[in-house]
Amino acid sequence: MNRAKRPLLSRVADSVYWMARYIERAENVARFIGVNLHLQLDLPLAPAHQWQPLIDTSGDTEVFKEKRGEATEESVIQFLAFDDENPNSIYSCLRFARENARSVRETISSEMWEQINSMYLQIQLQRATPQHDALPEVLRNIRLSCHMFQGITEATMQHDEAWHFLRLGRLMERADKTSRILDVKYFILLPSPENVGTPYDDLHWAAVLKSVSGFEVYRKQRGRISPIDIVEFLVTDREFPRAIRHCMEVAGESLRAITGTPAGQLKYPSEQLMDVLRGELENVRMSAVIRTGLHEYLDGLQTKMNAIGESLNQDFFVLRPEKKLEGVQSQAQVQRSEEARA
Amino acid sequence: MLFDSYQTQGFHDEMFDAQGVPRPEARLLVETIQSLEEGQLLRSQRAAERLLLQMGITFNVYGDSAGAERIFPFDLIPRIVRADEWEWIERGLKQRIHALNAFIYDIYHDKKILKDGIIPEEVIRSAAFYRPQCEGIHPPLGVWCHITGTDLVRHSDGQIYVLEDNLRVPSGVSYVLENRDLMKRTFPSVFEGLRVRPVAEYPDKLLEMLEAIAPPGCPDTPTVVLLTPGIYNSAYFEHSYLARQMGIPLVEGRDLSVQDRTVYMQTTKGLRRVDVVYRRIDDDFMDPEAFRPDSLLGVPGLLDAYRAGNVALANAPGNGVADDKVVYAYVPKIIRYYLGEDPILQNVPTYLCWKDTERKHVLENLDKLVVKAANEAGGYGMLVGPHSTAVQREQFAQKIEANPRNYIAQPTLALSTVPTLIEDHMEGRHVDLRPYILFGKDIHVMAGGLTRVALRKGSLVVNSSQGGGSKDTWVLSDSGKAVAS
Numbered sequence: 154m155n156r157a158k159r160p161l162l163s164r165v166a167d168s169v170y171w172m173a174r175y176i177e178r179a180e181n182v183a184r185f186i187g188v189n190l191h192l193q194l195d196l197p198l199a200p201a202h203q204w205q206p207l208i209d210t211s212g213d214t215e216v217f218k219e220k221r222g223e224a225t226e227e228s229v230i231q232f233l234a235f236d237d238e239n240p241n242s243i244y245s246c247l248r249f250a251r252e253n254a255r256s257v258r259e260t261i262s263s264e265m266w267e268q269i270n271s272m273y274l275q276i277q278l279q280r281a282t283p284q285h286d287a288l289p290e291v292l293r294n295i296r297l298s299c300h301m302f303q304g305i306t307e308a309t310m311q312h313d314e315a316w317h318f319l320r321l322g323r324l325m326e327r328a329d330k331t332s333r334i335l336d337v338k339y340f341i342l343l344p345s346p347e348n349v350g351t352p353y354d355d356l357h358w359a360a361v362l363k364s365v366s367g368f369e370v371y372r373k374q375r376g377r378i379s380p381i382d383i384v385e386f387l388v389t390d391r392e393f394p395r396a397i398r399h400c401m402e403v404a405g406e407s408l409r410a411i412t413g414t415p416a417g418q419l420k421y422p423s424e425q426l427m428d429v430l431r432g433e434l435e436n437v438r439m440s441a442v443i444r445t446g447l448h449e450y451l452d453g454l455q456t457k458m459n460a461i462g463e464s465l466n467q468d469f470f471v472l473r474p475e476k477k478l479e480g481v482q483s484q485a486q487v488q489r490s491e492e493a494r495a
Numbered sequence: 496m497l498f499d500s501y502q503t504q505g506f507h508d509e510m511f512d513a514q515g516v517p518r519p520e521a522r523l524l525v526e527t528i529q530s531l532e533e534g535q536l537l538r539s540q541r542a543a544e545r546l547l548l549q550m551g552i553t554f555n556v557y558g559d560s561a562g563a564e565r566i567f568p569f570d571l572i573p574r575i576v577r578a579d580e581w582e583w584i585e586r587g588l589k590q591r592i593h594a595l596n597a598f599i600y601d602i603y604h605d606k607k608i609l610k611d612g613i614i615p616e617e618v619i620r621s622a623a624f625y626r627p628q629c630e631g632i633h634p635p636l637g638v639w640c641h642i643t644g645t646d647l648v649r650h651s652d653g654q655i656y657v658l659e660d661n662l663r664v665p666s667g668v669s670y671v672l673e674n675r676d677l678m679k680r681t682f683p684s685v686f687e688g689l690r691v692r693p694v695a696e697y698p699d700k701l702l703e704m705l706e707a708i709a710p711p712g713c714p715d716t717p718t719v720v721l722l723t724p725g726i727y728n729s730a731y732f733e734h735s736y737l738a739r740q741m742g743i744p745l746v747e748g749r750d751l752s753v754q755d756r757t758v759y760m761q762t763t764k765g766l767r768r769v770d771v772v773y774r775r776i777d778d779d780f781m782d783p784e785a786f787r788p789d790s791l792l793g794v795p796g797l798l799d800a801y802r803a804g805n806v807a808l809a810n811a812p813g814n815g816v817a818d819d820k821v822v823y824a825y826v827p828k829i830i831r832y833y834l835g836e837d838p839i840l841q842n843v844p845t846y847l848c849w850k851d852t853e854r855k856h857v858l859e860n861l862d863k864l865v866v867k868a869a870n871e872a873g874g875y876g877m878l879v880g881p882h883s884t885a886v887q888r889e890q891f892a893q894k895i896e897a898n899p900r901n902y903i904a905q906p907t908l909a910l911s912t913v914p915t916l917i918e919d920h921m922e923g924r925h926v927d928l929r930p931y932i933l934f935g936k937d938i939h940v941m942a943g944g945l946t947r948v949a950l951r952k953g954s955l956v957v958n959s960s961q962g963g964g965s966k967d968t969w970v971l972s973d974s975g976k977a978v979a980s
Contacts, residue, residue: 159742160762162750255551255726259739263550270551314763411763469763 165260166318167470168253172261173322175250176269179243180299181330182233185210187292188364192356193226204229210330210337211241230288235280243295244280247273262309265302272298317407321465324407328400329458331365331387336451358383365395384447385439388454397454398434405431411469423464430457497528497536498914501921507651507911508923509574520577520689520971527685528572539681540571540916552673554729554959567670568964571681574913574926574946575689581970584647584655585940587840588932590830592643595660595817596934597833599639602816603629613832614825621900622822623870624663624815626778628785632802634811635708636935641809642701642773643932644668644945647840649911656843656908658927660823663815664775667945667965668697668931669733672740674967691969692942697931698740701773704935705741708807709770717770720746720760724776724792729960734775748776753796756803771807772797778812820869820903821847844906848899857904858895861888864904866895879955881907910955913966915948925949927957928968943968 205224221228251273362368390396414420510521517525547566644665646658709717723734738745759766780790785798824845846853868876912923930944946966947957957963
């Protein structure tokens with residue numbers, strides 16, 4: 154029997170969206186650490202200089218300072234990869250992704266759940282038995298596992314409304330991470346992006362590209378390492394999967410599929426905000442960006458993306474307003490009852 | 496080899512007779528197991544456990560640190576039930592459910608059984624799960640116990656007894672379905688040879704039942720949802736599993752709201768009406784307006800919408816009145832009263848501590864009896880006399896004296912055993928059996944059910960919270976003889 158198209162629960166949409174964001178976040182943190190480990194082999198600089206930017210990329214500078222103090226290789230890797238008190242560590246991201254996945258197991262495919270579950274069991278094991286030499290391999294495996302999750306998602310999940318929310322979450326997170334890594338590298342390395350880079354700067358900028366798997370594509374398209382070209386590539390390229398514009402284009406497609414709004418119209422506030430940002434990314438001129446300042450520009454981008462995220466929340470996820478706070482508590486409230494049996 | 500040292504130790508063993516000869520229905524399985532390469536069974540067992548963990552087929556342990564999930568231990572050696580015996584069990588279960596349903600209806604309407612003096616009114620009024628809020632409610636089709644998980648045990652006399660009825664929110668059926676999947680992978684040839692009756696149709700039957708109880712006037716395919724307390728509930732895996740198998744939304748209390756005595760769920764496109772709720776939340780937590788006001792899990796106004804006939808609830812709130820272990824003692828009388836028949840399935844003899852003479856007997860024989868709190872489940876609030884210490888017995892004696900209404904006692908049953916893989920050989924472990932019974936337009940009994948096994952040597956407590964595990968249950972479709980393979 155063919156059942157009527159099933160409506161999607163707001164809570165389920167919310168969980169699927171965040172599940173995807175957390176997986177993407179875990180992958181990005183693994184990328185950042187991995188590239189830095191690699192870079193270190195080429196650079197004679199003081200360690201602190203090199204590891205602090207990673208913390209800044211994740212946006213947890215204050216928390217880190219309070220908890221760990223100085224940024225050394227070990228403290229940064231522990232904090233970013235395994236710390237359960239850092240909500241953005243790979244471990245925490247996989248835990249949250251799994252928790253979200255667990256609450257929507259009836260919506261995602263069994264294969265997706267099993268992949269997330271085994272990623273979580275894996276990192277739990279690595280966290281319990283840390284081995285420094287194995288770290289590059291561990292990080293590589295996390296990246297591959299995340300890719301496998303994306304592949305499993307494409308191949309086994311119905312491309313329905315929930316899938317579009319999942320894709321939306323993945324792309325919003327990816328765009329955010331690309332903007333952050335650009336911002337931090339800019340801040341640390343190049344107060345004036347028009348400066349011709351020293352060889353070390355070149356290595357750093359190449360590392361930026363590598364951290365988003367963009368080195369090879371960039372070389373093919375633009376050739377020489379040039380900070381302005383790299384920024385332009387990562388912000389405005391339409392076809393590179395981790396470029397901000399690409400992310401927003403595809404996110405926009407998913408949003409339209411979710412709302413069902415006819416072409417040429419914009420019904421929801423989130424659609425309007427997304428549309429404005431897409432227009433800006435299409436028409437942006439790098440010379441103008443440099444004039445206003447790259448940091449200011451990227452800051453503005455992040456503010457706009459955050460506004461879209463908040464708007465998605467309002468348009469689709471918000472539950473009965475008076476119950477909003479209780480949701481968190483209700484998960485901790487357990488009933489001991491017949492359910493305890495089995 | 497595996498069975499070489501196997502002893503039935505004076506218990507009724509489901510696979511071997513008292514002389515240690517395989518029962519006819521178990522012969523093919525015993526032969527198959529004997530023919531396995533050495534270590535093969537143990538490897539299969541380990542593989543099954545890994546698979547369970549990887550698939551996240553786990554339950555949460557209360558009181559354990561946050562996020563502690565365990566697999567429900569699974570043993571590969573199944574329990575086999577002959578076709579003729581099953582046919583008899585099925586008839587007995589249907590009879591019992593019919594009678595209990597009539598009883599619950601009566602309790603919330605005319606109370607004839609109380610007026611006729613069959614059960615003292617005081618017993619009902621003091622039953623913890625009696626819900627005055629449910630007085631006068633007419634559930635769709637007049638059904639109060641939609642899903643029942645009756646616990647059956649076999650004593651050393653070979654006789655099957657009903658231990659508990661579990662009418663409220665019985666769990667465990669997902670393990671039956673998953674166990675079967677694992678077993679088919681492990682023993683495919685035995686399945687062909689023995690004609691084991693399938694259990695896989697359960698989710699279909701469940702959905703069929705839930706759609707059948709939809710309130711009159713709702714669309715052809717009513718909107719059915721499964722209401723869960725959330726991911727921290729011990730049975731959460733089962734909730735999501737059943738929702739997935741039935742293709743229905745899994746909702747939490749915060750997804751639902753009631754307006755104009757009608758239930759809605761919050762979707763990305765606004766509110767959608769809900770017709771049937773398979774709720775896996777206890778009465779107490781279901782609706783803070785009707786029951787416990789401090790519940791954060793429930794849906795305010797749900798009971799009112801149900802009373803108005805705008806939504807169906809399975810199981811019906813209030814049906815736990817028949818789960819009270821004092822009421823249990825009256826079930827044979829309940830069957831005779833409403834159906835005019837003798838019970839097919841026997842009750843375990845039960846002493847009611849609120850009766851002075853019976854309490855005296857209980858207190859004098861605490862070391863021989865099993866004492867249970869009338870309103871507890873999950874193996875909580877229980878004393879197994881022969882396995883207890885003098886201090887524990889003294890504590891229970893005090894509890895009984897303080898609140899006699901809340902305690903019953905039963906003889907300690909020597910539960911039957913099934914061979915269980917312990918390290919590299921077989922040992923007998925005690926089992927019970929929980930079949931699942933669905934009641935919508937008519938009654939459907941699942942062929943088999945959850946065989947729970949007390950994995951600790953000598954233990955009689957099969958609950959997962961107390962070191963229990965599970966086995967697959969094979970109900971044969973033939974007259975009990977193994978088909979030539």
